[in-house]
Amino acid sequence: MKKLIMPLLLLLLLLSLTACGNNKEEATDTKVENETVETTGTITYQSENGPVEVPANPKRVVVLSTYAGNVLSLDVPLVGVDAWSKMNPRYELEGVEEVTDENLEKIIELEPDLIIGLSTLKNVDKLEELAPVVTFTYGKLDYLTQHLEIAKLLNKEKEAQSWIDDFKKRAQESGEEIKAKIGEDATVSVIENFNKELYVFGDNWARGTEILYQEMKLNMPEKVKETALEPGYYTLSLEVLPEFAGDYLIVSKAEETETSFMESETYKNIPAVKKNQVFVANSKEFYFNDPITLEYQLEFFRDSFLGN
Structure with missing residues (x-):
C-alpha cells in the first residue's frame, strides 16, 4: 500500500506545482498586457x-x-x-x-x-x-x-470640469466685491500697445477680458462695446484713446514695448490716469486665457482693485 501511496503523493505534488506555475505565468501575462494597453491605448x-x-x-x-x-x-x-x-x-x-x-x-x-x-x-x-x-x-x-x-x-475632462466650476465661483464672487468697492456703474477698459499700434479689447480676447466682463460682469465703455465687442479687439490712435478709456484702465505692456504714449499729454489727461486708476500688467503674462494665466489674472485684479 505504501508503495502505491508515495507515487500518488508525488504525482499530486507535481500537478500542484505545475498549476501554480501556470497561474503565475498567466498573471504575469495579464499584467504585461494591461501595461501595454495603458501605455499605447487610444x-x-x-x-x-x-x-x-x-x-x-x-x-x-x-x-x-x-x-x-x-x-x-x-x-x-x-x-x-x-x-x-x-x-x-x-x-x-x-x-x-x-x-x-x-x-x-x-x-x-x-x-x-x-x-x-x-x-x-x-x-x-x-x-x-x-x-x-x-x-x-x-x-x-x-x-x-x-x-x-x-x-x-x-x-482629463473630470479634472477640467472641477477646476472650471471652482474658478467661475471665485471669479464671480470677486466681481461682486469689486463692484461693491468701485460702484455698479463704473467702467473698465483693457488696452495694449503692440508694434506701435494701440488696441482696445472686447470680452473674449484674453488679457483678462473674459474675467472682467464675462465672470465679474464689470461694465465696458460704450465706445469699446461698439467697436471691439464683436471682433474681439479694435485698433485706435492715441488721439481718440480718451473716448475708449473707462473709469478704470488696464494697460497690458511688455518691458521692451514702445510705451511713449503713456508720456503724452493726451494719456495723462485721461480721468482714470489722473485718479491713479490705471493698473499695468505684463503682457507676456496676460496674452492667454488658460487656467494658469486665468489664475494669475484673477489674483492681479483682486490685488489691483481690492488691494488683496
Whole structure:
C-alpha cells in the first residue's frame, strides 16, 4: 500500500506545482498586457475636422499655438511649444523646445505623440505623418468650453470640469466685491500697445477680458462695446484713446514695448490716469486665457482693485 501511496503523493505534488506555475505565468501575462494597453491605448476625439485617434495617455505633446497653458495645467508632458508660450514667465517650460509649424525637422526630433494647434496651422498634412494632429478655431468656443475640449482630447475632462466650476465661483464672487468697492456703474477698459499700434479689447480676447466682463460682469465703455465687442479687439490712435478709456484702465505692456504714449499729454489727461486708476500688467503674462494665466489674472485684479 505504501508503495502505491508515495507515487500518488508525488504525482499530486507535481500537478500542484505545475498549476501554480501556470497561474503565475498567466498573471504575469495579464499584467504585461494591461501595461501595454495603458501605455499605447487610444481614444477617439471628435475634433472640428472629424474623429481623430489620439493617445489615451499622451506623453510627448507639441503645442504649436495658443494652448500650451491648457496642457500644462492638466499635468500633461510637453516637449515643444510656440514662441509666444515659450516667453510666458508663468509657464514652467524648462527643457521644452520652441518650435513652429514650419520647422518639421525639429518636431521630428521631439518624437511627439500628439500635436495641438490653431486651425490656421501650416503643413498639417506633413505634421499628421508625425503624430495625430488636432486643431481648434480661436474664439469658436468660449474660453472655458475651450479648456474643457482640450481636456477631453487629453482624457482629463473630470479634472477640467472641477477646476472650471471652482474658478467661475471665485471669479464671480470677486466681481461682486469689486463692484461693491468701485460702484455698479463704473467702467473698465483693457488696452495694449503692440508694434506701435494701440488696441482696445472686447470680452473674449484674453488679457483678462473674459474675467472682467464675462465672470465679474464689470461694465465696458460704450465706445469699446461698439467697436471691439464683436471682433474681439479694435485698433485706435492715441488721439481718440480718451473716448475708449473707462473709469478704470488696464494697460497690458511688455518691458521692451514702445510705451511713449503713456508720456503724452493726451494719456495723462485721461480721468482714470489722473485718479491713479490705471493698473499695468505684463503682457507676456496676460496674452492667454488658460487656467494658469486665468489664475494669475484673477489674483492681479483682486490685488489691483481690492488691494488683496
